[in-house]
Structure formats: C-alpha cells, structure tokens
Amino acid sequence: MNEIKSLLWHLDAQSARGRRLPFVREFARRLGAKAEVLYAVMPLPLQFPFAMSLESGAAGQLAASEAEARRAARQHFERACAAADCTELPWRETVDEPVRGLCQAAWSTDLLVLSQHDPTAEDPSGVAADFVASVLVSSGKPGLVLPYIDFAPDIGRQVLVAWKATRESARALGAALPLLQRAQRVHVVSWNELDAPEDDATLPAMRFLHHHGVVAHAHAQPGKPPRELGESLLTLAADLQADLMVMGCYGHGRAREWALGGATRTVLRAMTVPVLMVH
Numbered sequence: 001m002n003e004i005k006s007l008l009w010h011l012d013a014q015s016a017r018g019r020r021l022p023f024v025r026e027f028a029r030r031l032g033a034k035a036e037v038l039y040a041v042m043p044l045p046l047q048f049p050f051a052m053s054l055e056s057g058a059a060g061q062l063a064a065s066e067a068e069a070r071r072a073a074r075q076h077f078e079r080a081c082a083a084a085d086c087t088e089l090p091w092r093e094t095v096d097e098p099v100r101g102l103c104q105a106a107w108s109t110d111l112l113v114l115s116q117h118d119p120t121a122e123d124p125s126g127v128a129a130d131f132v133a134s135v136l137v138s139s140g141k142p143g144l145v146l147p148y149i150d151f152a153p154d155i156g157r158q159v160l161v162a163w164k165a166t167r168e169s170a171r172a173l174g175a176a177l178p179l180l181q182r183a184q185r186v187h188v189v190s191w192n193e194l195d196a197p198e199d200d201a202t203l204p205a206m207r208f209l210h211h212h213g214v215v216a217h218a219h220a221q222p223g224k225p226p227r228e229l230g231e232s233l234l235t236l237a238a239d240l241q242a243d244l245m246v247m248g249c250y251g252h253g254r255a256r257e258w259a260l261g262g263a264t265r266t267v268l269r270a271m272t273v274p275v276l277m278v279h
Contacts, residue, residue, distance in 0.1 A: 008037075009035060012039070012040070013123060016076050018079070018080020023153050027113075037089050042097065043095050043097075044062050099131065106135070111144060112144065113146065132145055155244045157184045158185050164191075169205070173208060189236060190202045190205070201220055237272070245274070245275040248279070251279065
C-alpha cells in the first residue's frame with residue numbers, strides 16, 4: 001500500500017459522543033484521505049431474540065428502546081460535528097451484527113479506526129470486549145486502534161515497529177508505510193530467536209523500509225522474545241517516546257471465541273499509544 005486514501009471510523013455508543021472527532025478529522029487531513037463513519041453496535045433484537053417472538057409487548061418495547069438508543073447516539077455525534085463545524089462526516093449505521101456489519105464496510109476502505117475496549121466506562125459501548133480483535137481477524141484490514149486514555153494528537157512522529165518474520169508483521173509494515181514515510185524517527189525491534197549473533201532479525205524489515213526511503217533504527221534483541229512480550233513492547237515504546245506502534249495481530253477464532261497471541265492480548269488491553277495492527 002503506497003497511500004491511504006480512505007478511513008472508516010467505527011462508532012459505538014461511547015465513541016459516538018465524538019471525543020476523538022478532532023483527531024480523526026486531522027489525521028485524515030494529514031493523509032489526504034476521505035474519512036467516513038459507521039455506527040455498529042449489537043442490536044437489542046439480536047441480544048434478546050426470544051423476546052421478539054413473543055406476542056406480549058416485549059417485542060415492541062425492545063424495538064422502541066433500540067430506536068431510542070440509536071437516535072441518542074446519532075444526536076450526540078451530530079452535536080459534536082456541529083460544535084467542530086464538521087460537515088464531512090455524515091452519519092451511517094448498520095443494524096447487522098456489528099462485526100459482520102463493519103467487516104462488510106471495511107473491505108472498501110484502506111484503514112479502519114477502532115477504539116480500545118474501556119473496562120472502566122460507566123455506560124456500555126454496545127460491542128463485545130473482543131470486538132477489535134474480532135474485526136481485525138475477520139476483515140483482514142489494517143486497523144488503527146486508539147487507546148481510551150489520552151494521547152498526543154499528532155501521532156506518527158516517533159514510531160516503534162514490532163517486527164517478527166511472519167505474514168502478520170509483513171502486512172502491518174506495508175500498511176503502515178505511508179505513516180512511516182512521514183515519521184521523524186522509526187524504530188524497529190525484533191528478537192533473534194535463533195540466538196545466532198551474526199543474524200539480525202530486523203534485517204527484512206530494515207531492507208523493506210530502505211527500499212521505500214525510510215531511515216530506521218534497528219533494535220535487535222538477543223535471544224528469544226521475553227515471556228511477557230507485550231509488556232516489553234509497551235515499556236520500550238515509553239522509553240523511546242514513541243507515539244505510535246505498528247505490529248501484527250496474532251489470533252484465530254471459531255464462532256467468535258478468539259484465541260489471541262499473548263503480545264496482541266497485552267497490547268490491546270494496556271496500550272498507551274495508538275497501535276496500527278493487521279492480522
């Protein structure tokens with residue numbers, strides 16, 4: 001991928017309040033990309049399918065609650081857009097199961113913008129805790145995952161790339177290339193699992209970046225990856241003052257029971273900066 005021309009920002013009941021609107025708007029502007037939004041949450045009729053089949057008033061009450069929740073979410077978002085004088089992000093929504101609905105829309109965009117699950121939120125988001133992982137695994141599209149804590153808005157100045165000789169890492173590196181070409185400093189970290197001192201595990205990534213005019217700094221670590229790899233990556237990101245991480249998303253699943261790699265799980269749970277991930 002040489003350019004990012006389109007972004008799809010997923011909205012749920014929390015992000016529809018527009019807290020990240022200034023960031024998404026400016027991020028798209030910097031890339032010269034068109035941004036779109038899609039509100040996708042689990043519809044109440046899908047959460048309580050048996051209620052919809054009852055002849056009592058439960059089905060009608062459920063439908064009314066669903067309509068009111070969607071109306072409130074749209075009003076929150078449109079108020080945020082009006083306050084920011086933002087007319088370029090028209091409201092779109094899907095009534096499908098949210099992973100399926102977002103994936104259908106994702107296949108026509110370059111980059112997804114997703115939100116980290118916030119376990120401290122008082123109000124439910126309307127999507128499952130594993131929603132981000134599910135979308136990344138199911139869509140195959142790169143996703144920029146935004147942490148629920150505050151972060152520097154001008155991301156991409158100092159970037160940490162977590163490299164491993166895998167398809168997922170290679171796809172993440174390629175997807176992040178437009179950002180890496182704009183970065184002030186790029187760091188590539190990898191562990192030499194063969195434990196051979198003459199081998200530099202970062203070499204494939206460094207060559208790829210060199211071919212595309214990106215000057216990067218290698219951090220080849222000796223020995224096998226630490227047991228708590230995710231924590232080590234987050235610590236290194238803090239030490240290097242990185243404002244963006246790039247890494248593969250490792251996992252597979254059946255019937256929405258996702259089995260994630262340890263580093264993926266840790267980073268999605270404890271990220272402190274945005275992370276660009278690809279499965």
